[in-house]
Amino acid sequence: MNADNTDITSNSESQTSGNDPIVIIGTGLAGYTLAKELRKTDKDVPILMLTADDGHSYSKPMLSTGFTKNKTAEQLSMADPGRMVEQLAVDVRTFTTVTGIDAEKQCVLVGDEAITYSKLVLAWGADVIQLNIAGTAQESVYAVNDLLDYRRFREAVEGKQRILIMGAGLIGCEFANDLINGGFKVDIVAPCDGVLPGLVPDQAAAAVQDGLTEAGTTFHLGQVVESIDKVEDGVCCTLDNGTQVVVDAVLSAVGLRPRVQLAKDAGLTVAKGIVVNRLLETSAPNVYAMGDCAEVDGHVMLYVLPLMECARSLAKTLTGTPKEVTYGVMPVVIKTPCCPVAVLPPPVGAEGEWSVSGEGRDLKALFTDESGLVKGFALTGALVSERQALAKAVPPIHR
Ligand SMILES: Cc1cc2nc3c(=O)[nH]c(=O)nc-3n(C[C@H](O)[C@H](O)[C@H](O)COP(=O)(O)OP(=O)(O)OC[C@H]3O[C@@H](n4cnc5c(N)ncnc54)[C@H](O)[C@@H]3O)c2cc1C
Structure with missing residues (x-):
């Protein structure tokens, strides 16, 4: 048009x-x-x-x-x-x-x-990162990075029940929670040891994984899908440890x-x-x-x-008034209602360490440098509500 x-x-x-x-x-x-x-x-x-x-x-x-x-x-x-x-x-x-x-x-x-x-x-x-996976059911592998993708995926899983998600990052976890809320059975396969790799420290990742597991997700972490093949009642995903998971569709969420x-x-x-x-x-x-x-x-x-x-x-x-962009402090809220997360990843290459406090799935993780300055944080569960207050303690990217 x-x-x-x-x-x-x-x-x-x-x-x-x-x-x-x-x-x-x-x-x-x-x-x-x-x-x-x-x-x-x-x-x-x-x-x-x-x-x-x-x-x-x-x-x-x-x-x-x-x-x-x-x-x-x-x-x-x-x-x-x-x-x-x-x-x-x-x-x-x-x-x-x-x-x-x-x-x-x-x-x-x-x-x-x-x-x-x-x-x-x-x-x-x-671009969506495409994995080169063997097998006869390539047409059952979807990725959702725009509205047209969403339409295709939604139509494909209409009336179906079982979905395997490749990837346990932000998008994989959000879709797992969303599809479970939509009545699907969800398996997640990812090579990492915990969810949200690189984004949050281990205890916070464990809280999110715990929430998603309780909601009904089956995790296969430390593994990858080696082949995806047509079988009589769907598609069979064979993992590198030999496990086979039969589903109706595969959602690839391995990154952009x-x-x-x-x-x-x-x-x-x-x-x-x-x-x-x-x-x-x-x-x-x-x-x-x-x-x-x-x-x-x-x-x-x-x-x-x-x-x-x-x-x-x-x-x-x-329009004639040159203005440099100024990045402030921009935490990201991860839409996993079974265990919500707000994260401000520390700047790439920042030196420091995480310290975690809190109980159960309500955690506060702070990334501090050697002078004690907070450079990043991850909040889970009920403590997500502290993100605005905490953001004020972190120096902006640009002043
Ligand atoms: C499922 C999902 C959930 C997300 N949730 C959050 C969230 O909660 N919070 C958050 O902050 N961020 C979130 N993000 C990220 C955020 O949505 C993106 O950062 C943002 O929408 C990117 O917008 P964009 O316009 O740069 O790219 P896009 O929306 O991808 O737009 C790119 C445009 O370029 C066009 N195009 C591409 N190549 C060409 C070409 N060669 N010629 C002509 N046109 C071309 C495309 O057709 C499209 O119109 C999410 C992302 C996804 C996938």
């Missing part, structure tokens, strides 16, 4: 060059939030949004509470692209996959078509990786994500990046709060 019914008038005060639009690639939370912020400061600057998907506006965090709330993909959509075009006075081209960037000519490529930009914003998210390839091909500097400074500038003139694809001042943070901060400052920068 080309939702091209906008009413964009020319804006003589616009800071962009010529009549070329600001082109935003991606209509996820990053792309649409940026467009909203741009409209607060400039009602007229032409904005063209290109997206590989159907352009519906939705809140991605809701995808892992959809079974609990019994919501279809249609019910999770907050607005179709036509409505976004009206609301934001932008042009949206859906099912339009950008295939290249020519930073010198200031254009993006969609196949043979070249679309010129005044400024380009890469907000094209992260910022999309960097097209940027790299265009000569932009990439590391874990597309490298940008605090003005969200890439190494190419007039090209910016934000959201899950970006590595901002060394930080790759695949969460909502950082992209909101980026959208606010980038909107100012793109």
Whole structure:
């Protein structure tokens, strides 16, 4: 669909060059939030949004509470692209996959078509990590990283009962709790020894695992799925210790990786994500990046709060008032109601150690450096309510 019914008038005060639009690639939370912020400061600057998907506006965090709330993909959509075009006075081209960037000519490529930009914003998210697993039932393996994925997965498991989740990280644990709430039997297989690896210390992980086990999850930790094969009554997942688990579908939640390839091909500097400074500038003139694809001042943070901060400052920068993004203290709440978690991971490479207090599943874990300064925390159970107060004790990423 080309939702091209906008009413964009020319804006003589616009800071962009010529009549070329600001082109935003991606209509996820990053792309649409940026467009909203741009409209607060400039009602007229032409904005063209290109997206590989159907352009519906939705809140991605809701995808892992959809079974609990019994919501279809249609019910999770907050607005179709036509409505976004009206609301934001932008042009949206859906099912339009950008295939290249020519930073010198200031254009993006969609196949043979070249679309010129005044400024380009890469907000094209992260890829699901794909595992190469043997077997005859590949079509029964799903991953949910957008609304279209959610629709496919929901339709596939309609009327079914048994799901195996690969991965015990944030997304795997959230889906386990959600699917159990939705009436499914859930097995989790992961190579780590405890859930939420790298995010929380062992005791906090044990509290979450305990909660999920009590809710009905069967864990197979320290193991991986070696093959997934069709059998008469579903798909049989064979683990590396020989255990076989027969289920109706497999949900892969083994992680996400910022999309960097097209940027790299265009000569932009990439590391874990597309490298940008605090003005969200890439190494190419007039090209910016934000959201899950970006590595901002060394930080790759695949969460909502950082992209909101980026959208606010980038909107100012793109409309003529350069503003560096400022990351404060941004704890993440993990949606496992059987044992809720709020976590502020310590900065990558931070020196220090965890200390844990509390009882049962109500734990407070603090990561302190040698001078006693709190650099991160994990709260579980009832103590999650302390996150705002605790966040005030932690130094912000940027002052
Ligand atoms: C199940 C789940 C639950 C989550 N829960 C939370 C939570 O509770 N709290 C939290 O803070 N974070 C959460 N997150 C993370 C958060 O949702 C993401 O960080 C955020 O939504 C990323 O937004 P984005 O716009 O950068 O990427 P996306 O939403 O992935 O959008 C990328 C866009 O780029 C488009 N695109 C990609 N490639 C191309 C191309 N070549 N050409 C054109 N278009 C392209 C896509 O079609 C899409 O429109 C969750 C994530 C998941 C998967």
